[in-house]
Amino acid sequence: MKKDIQVLAFDVFGTVVDWYGSVRQEIESMSLNVDSDKFTLGWRDGYAPAMKRVSSGELGWTLLDDLHRIILEDLLKQFNISGLSERQISHLNKIWHRLNPWPDSVEGLTRLKSKYIICTLSNGNLGLLSNMAKRAGLPWDCILCAEVFRKYKPDPDTYLGVAKVFDVSPENVMLVASHQIDLKSARQCGLHTAFIERPMEFGPNRLNDVSPNSANTFHAKSFVDLADQLNCPD
Amino acid sequence: MKKDIQVLAFDVFGTVVDWYGSVRQEIESMSLNVDSDKFTLGWRDGYAPAMKRVSSGELGWTLLDDLHRIILEDLLKQFNISGLSERQISHLNKIWHRLNPWPDSVEGLTRLKSKYIICTLSNGNLGLLSNMAKRAGLPWDCILCAEVFRKYKPDPDTYLGVAKVFDVSPENVMLVASHQIDLKSARQCGLHTAFIERPMEFGPNRLNDVSPNSANTFHAKSFVDLADQLNCPD
Numbered sequence: 143m144k145k146d147i148q149v150l151a152f153d154v155f156g157t158v159v160d161w162y163g164s165v166r167q168e169i170e171s172m173s174l175n176v177d178s179d180k181f182t183l184g185w186r187d188g189y190a191p192a193m194k195r196v197s198s199g200e201l202g203w204t205l206l207d208d209l210h211r212i213i214l215e216d217l218l219k220q221f222n223i224s225g226l227s228e229r230q231i232s233h234l235n236k237i238w239h240r241l242n243p244w245p246d247s248v249e250g251l252t253r254l255k256s257k258y259i260i261c262t263l264s265n266g267n268l269g270l271l272s273n274m275a276k277r278a279g280l281p282w283d284c285i286l287c288a289e290v291f292r293k294y295k296p297d298p299d300t301y302l303g304v305a306k307v308f309d310v311s312p313e314n315v316m317l318v319a320s321h322q323i324d325l326k327s328a329r330q331c332g333l334h335t336a337f338i339e340r341p342m343e344f345g346p347n348r349l350n351d352v353s354p355n356s357a358n359t360f361h362a363k364s365f366v367d368l369a370d371q372l373n374c375p376d
Numbered sequence: 377m378k379k380d381i382q383v384l385a386f387d388v389f390g391t392v393v394d395w396y397g398s399v400r401q402e403i404e405s406m407s408l409n410v411d412s413d414k415f416t417l418g419w420r421d422g423y424a425p426a427m428k429r430v431s432s433g434e435l436g437w438t439l440l441d442d443l444h445r446i447i448l449e450d451l452l453k454q455f456n457i458s459g460l461s462e463r464q465i466s467h468l469n470k471i472w473h474r475l476n477p478w479p480d481s482v483e484g485l486t487r488l489k490s491k492y493i494i495c496t497l498s499n500g501n502l503g504l505l506s507n508m509a510k511r512a513g514l515p516w517d518c519i520l521c522a523e524v525f526r527k528y529k530p531d532p533d534t535y536l537g538v539a540k541v542f543d544v545s546p547e548n549v550m551l552v553a554s555h556q557i558d559l560k561s562a563r564q565c566g567l568h569t570a571f572i573e574r575p576m577e578f579g580p581n582r583l584n585d586v587s588p589n590s591a592n593t594f595h596a597k598s599f600v601d602l603a604d605q606l607n608c609p610d
Contacts, residue, residue, distance in 0.1 A: 268524070272517050272541075272542070273542075283506050284502060284505075284509075285519065289524075289541075290502070309441070
């Protein structure tokens with residue numbers, strides 16, 4: 143029952159923040175003389191395979207900051223970028239801490255927070271997500287993520303972990319995300335799901351499918367739209 | 377160096393919230409016909425021994441909510457309280473989610489947040505601390521606690537864990553607490569420490585020692601006083 147929802151858990155990369163636009167803009171500002179679109183997408187494309195290396199046991203438990211660094215070092219070679227100092231590479235790697243929210247994110251989250259517990263459920267690490275929230279003004283009640291559960295999504299322990307933390311049933315939790323695969327995994331654990339349209343998540347050259355799936359409890363164009371549908375006060 | 381402090385990690389029970397006053401008031405409102413001062417202190421007195429059972433390995437990893445419940449069941453027998461339903465006992469146990477902040481807490485934290493990352497470092501669990509923060513308006517950047525590190529303070533992994541999460545050195549972190557023993561353990565891990573005077577933590581019948589210890593980096597009468605000493609804007 144929709145009315146039993148008490149906790150909203152948010153996917154972050156792509157759903158709350160515009161990683162593509164933020165990373166691409168910062169790469170461009172660095173004058174590295176690379177195709178910033180390809181570099182940005184290449185970094186993100188390394189994400190799922192890197193996490194799979196952890197989930198499969200090939201790598202021991204590794205935080206996303208460290209996975210980002212492994213992917214970045216490959217990319218720097220691939221794009222023939224040399225001459226960056228350790229300090230510059232380390233700062234560049236933390237670009238993922240400096241992502242900008244979508245225009246509706248702060249307003250929508252603030253409204254949703256008035257009626258629900260709002261938390262992250264991201265594969266990012268605690269430091270990354272805290273720094274991001276502080277910089278972007280994201281008003282989380284709690285930051286939950288792979289680092290807390292020591293499992294990456296889509297491991298069921300992550301979705302069920304949110305319910306456990308708040309001592310509620312899975313059906314009292316709704317995952318909010320812009321990726322059908324994440325939402326499907328959450329549904330298999332008994333959570334409600336809300337799909338958010340983020341057609342530009344991967345930039346202008348790789349449009350994101352935003353077609354509705356009736357298996358989701360809600361389908362919204364933005365967090366503000368979701369707040370409207372959930373009757374959260376302005 | 378004091379100027380290197382980037383992260384303030386706060387003890388919570390007694391330091392941020394008035395557990396004694398909050399628990400006692402709610403116990404009185406329940407008309408249980410018990411000495412509310414003794415009941416409240418008895419519950420809290422069970423806290424350290426219960427955590428020791430976990431740290432010693434006698435109990436497996438157990439969240440504070442569950443330790444509070446074990447202590448509560450003993451107390452109910454001890455005070456000859458019967459006739460409460462499971463639902464009432466469960467609600468009573470979550471009294472620790474409903475603690476009120478000291479009068480200076482929200483104002484002080486808000487000012488400190490403008491200059492530092494502010495997080496909890498509590499033996500409470502994530503759900504407890506999130507519910508408390510939401511209800512009391514505590515503006516944490518991140519909630520860190522025993523549940524995240526799977527160790528209870530004063531285990532060094534908890535103090536050092538804060539530095540790890542934010543990818544900084546221990547001397548970039550300051551523990552803020554009203555208990556010298558907690559601060560001493562933090563100092564042994566290389567953290568800065570700030571003592572906050574909470575003379576009434578244990579109520580009017582068991583005054584809390586608030587005498588200064590020069591080993592602390594700061595000694596403050598309140599969070600607002602600490603914000604003043606750290607030159608945080610109003």
